Amino acid sequence: MRSFPGGVHPPDAKTLSGDAPIEAPPAPAQVRVPLLQHTGAACESVVKVRQQVMLGELIGRSEAPVSAPVHATVNGKVLKETVATLPNGRHVAVLPIQAEGEQLEGPAAVEEILGGEWPTDGLDAREPEAIAEAARAAGLVGLGGAAFPTHFKLRPPAGTRIDTLVVNGCECEPYLTTDQRLMEEAPAPVVAGAMLAARAVGAARVLVGIEDNKPVALAAMRAAADGTGVEIRGIPTKYPQGAEKQLILTLLGRRVPGGGLPLHVGVVVVNVGTAAALARAVLRGGALTHRVVTVTGAGIESPKNLLVPLGTRYADLIEMAGGLAPDAARVVAGGPMMGFAVGDLTTPVTKGTTGVTVLTAADLARERETACVRCGRCVDVCPMGLVPTRLALAVRAGAWDATRRYSIHACMECGCCAWECPARIPLVQLIRVGKAHRNAA
Amino acid sequence: MTPATPSSPDLEAPRLHVAPGPHLVSGGRSTRGMMVDVLVGLAPVLAAAVLVFREWALLQLALCLVSCALFETLFARLRGRGLRGRGLRGREASLTDGSALVTGAILGLSLPWSAPWYVAVVASAVAIGIGKAAYGGLGQNVFNPAMVGRAFVMVSFASVMGAASYVRPGADLSIVTQATPLTAAKEAAGAADIPGLWPMFLGVTNGSLGETSALACLLGGVWLCWRRSAAWRIPAGVFAGAAAAAAVAVLANPASPLGVPHHLLAGSLAFGAFFIATDPVTSPLSHRGQWLFGLGIGVLVITIRMLSNYPEGVVFAVLLMNAAVPLIDRATIPEPLGGIPSADREAAS
Incomplete structure (x- = not known):
């Protein structure tokens, strides 16, 4: 086919x-439910501190057209609103809920x-x-x-x-x-x-x-x-x-x-x-309160597919899957190709969390970066038909005009180029930098 | 690596490091691995050279390999760079990346068996120094380093590099008593004066060390393309361009002893198509660009053969097309899947 x-x-x-x-x-003793778990506008809290909430009760909403309300994912008591850093680096307000009953x-x-x-x-x-x-x-x-x-x-x-x-x-x-x-x-x-x-x-x-x-x-x-x-x-x-x-x-x-x-x-x-x-x-009529999350990788003692409340912390997820193996080295939100490494295990599961992959030092063995010899493998594997090496090296050189000529915004950051690159150039990361520069300009 | 500080008390603090994705990379390939591929691909060519030219081939090749390695070391020192890649951002791996050996091997195989020792040494110095180091090292050079060295000695030492120097009447090795096929053709009165197609295919003719056997080049070259260490579109383009130009040449001059098959098998066309033109650093990135580049080389080779005083044109054809690569790249930027958004297209024009 x-x-x-x-x-x-x-x-x-x-x-x-x-x-x-x-x-x-x-259910975990506490969940941390972010008020922004989607692409679009963040929600505002509609509950008060120490308010008792039921599973599925509305706790955050927004009037913006591109948004999605959030609901309590356990029965319990709302704690003081705080801030969490999501794996993509975004800081968002979270409502912690203490599970009760x-x-x-x-x-x-x-x-x-x-x-x-x-x-x-x-x-x-x-x-x-x-x-x-x-x-x-x-x-x-x-x-x-x-x-x-x-x-x-x-x-x-x-x-x-x-x-x-x-x-x-x-x-x-x-x-x-x-x-x-x-x-x-x-x-x-x-x-x-x-x-x-x-x-x-x-x-x-x-x-x-x-x-x-x-x-x-x-x-x-x-x-x-x-x-x-x-x-x-x-x-x-x-x-x-x-x-x-x-x-x-x-x-x-x-x-x-x-x-x-x-x-x-x-x-x-x-x-x-x-x-x-x-x-x-x-x-x-059920609200989205739970999702299936794969907790896997050689760095996890017993990999599982867990149906958990949104807001479950990664630390709890990892415990539910038997804990970290001794050689665990990197915790990735999502899979190894497009996932983001997290350094803080209080990070909560959101609606978009497909899995948590824990890789070991052996998985990560990386060689030193060498010169691009323009072998063209990144061009051959790019599913969007781009020229990743030109984009990445243009970003490194600050040649922003060239990044537009080579359609930097068509890149979806799938990582095929960096996976393939014999010179181990961090192509995706450089392209992200280039996109951020173009968006800021 | 910095230790993470999870605020969860129920989990021992593991050492977690963060880095941009993808978090896994293919284990198979490295820049050095691609260089090794080229050396392996050259093995049949080397074998053919040794069979045809005996110890002359080994001597010339050893001289070039050693010279290139020494000059690589020297220029790396001059640029204040380490040999094992400990320099800035770890990108300056020099001798260990294997590219100097590839340059040496290709240079050696492109020289006449008869070239004196100093030709090989000077060619190596120019190839590594001017052809590569002066541009900033591997990946930065515009021209194929081996061809820069080859062109330099070809022009500088015309008397020991010219067509006549290949021939030594009365030598023990009977092949070197004959003119090279293309030189013979320049001076020939008829088809009887040039070697047959079969000897040219096998390589039992006079010529530069690596160029005589089209068979050996084909074996090594196809393997190289199959390994994806060479872009197959480039040799395909070279052969197609040369065949088309040769057909025109034959039609324009029906009296010529050379037919289209002679043109494809003679000289260093096959060696150049598979091993010289395919140098990724100095060839285009896009698939369309690779076709254009190959076709250009093929047409130029035949043009030089027919219209200039040189019997062969691969060196200059490759260098000329190398110079055109930035233009080709610019003109053949591939269109992304789904095309360019109309707003961007307007902004770009």
Whole structure:
């Protein structure tokens, strides 16, 4: 099958956590819920210090169009608002909540959030606006990592024709298995959510793209989608197959225009986790309070896929997965290709946290940087068709004009170039510096 | 590495370090590994040279390798840089990156068997010093270092580098008693005076050390492309450009003893296409640029062969196209997936 040009094949390391069923450990004693967990405007707190809150109760909201409300993720007492640094370096306000009383935890939590029946009959009769509003009220954002508010995507601008809803089940980032386990264990809410999203945007066709290194997930999804009209596609395993533009190219042969969005080619893309959460929001009225997080890597004693309340600290997550191995050296929010290293384990899980990967010193063995000999490997692997070495060296030289000529803003920072570079030049980091400079100018 | 200070009391303070992603890198390749690839790719060429020219080949090659290594050391010292990459940002690895040996090997294989020792030494000094170090070392040079050295001695020592110097009548080694195929063709009255295609393909003809066997170049070159240590588009472009130009030359001058296949097999076209033009530092980055660069070299080689006094044109063709690389790169910036946003396109124009 045809795939997008470029890309790399890093070892996927998914066997570490791939066989661990989704489990919900006892709720942590305290959660730290950030008031900004999405792309867009931050929320304002709507609760007072020492106020008692219930799981799913609204605690933060914003009037801005591109935003998503946040909810209490445990039953308990709100503590004094404080500040946390998210893995991307952003400082955000957080509401700590002290857990008190009965909690939704253990097998009951998995059953409540992912279990039970997810009927697909009658979904076509639902009002599109009601679906989008349910997504907004539930605080739903893209769970694949980008955390873009889902309700905004589900309300395409007037005059836009969406013909296809693409559901992203690629999970191309190495190590992570949240989407894989979700599709294996709970394909029904994914299918139901996909149909609801398609209804909301008016798409006649639903395509689910799943990399062919997940045969069990593919089979489970095919079984769940049987008779619903939802099409399940096994597609080549290649990083970054799950990047929106690459996935649309692979599945539909359409190229999203530079600087444009999928809706410009008649497509809306949602992640499988988002689809499942949408089904819950619409069919059961449940707010987004929990998510599945893969805690994995050679630096973790027993890698797991954990269904945890948002705001759970990384330190607690790591404890739930048996703790750090003695040779743990780097804690990465997300996977090793696009994830950010964190130095503070009080960092909270947010709606966009797909996993925590702990790498060891042996994983990180890096050679010294050498001169670029223009071998062109970065050009060959760049899935966006850029010339990464020119961009990076232009940034180093302060040649900002050249960064524009070479379309620096088309870079999505997937890391293929830096993965491949024989000279070990920190290409992605240099390109980030260049983008920041252009944005500041 | 600084110890992290997690405020969580229930977790021992681990030593965590942070760095930009990606946090894993492919283990396979390094700059040095690519240089080693080139040396391995040159092995069949070297074997052919030794078979044809015996000890002359070994001597010339050893002289160039040793000279290049010594001059690399000397110039690294002069620039105040270490030899094992301990300099600024760790980017100044010099002798250990293997590039001096690649320059030495290519230079040696591009010299005539008969060139006196000082030719090899001067060519090495110019290749490393002027061709590379003067630009700021590996990765910064505009021209292929080996070709800079080769061109320098070709012009400076014309008497010992010219077509006549390849021929030594009465020598024990019968091959070196004959003119090189291209020189023979310049002076030939008819096709009978030049070697057949089969000997030219195998390499049992007179010439510079590495150039005679198209077969050996093909073996090593295809391997190099397969390893992706050379961009296949460049040799493909060279052969295509040379074939097209040679066809024109043959049509323009039907009396010429050289047909298109002769042009492709003769001289150092194959050696140049696979091992000289493919030097990544001095060739374009974009795929379209690589095609243009290769085609340009191919056309220039035939043009020089047909229209100048030199029987062969690879050295100057490569140097000329090297000079055009910044222009080619600028003209062939690839369009990103999905194209350039119209706002940016307007701003750029």
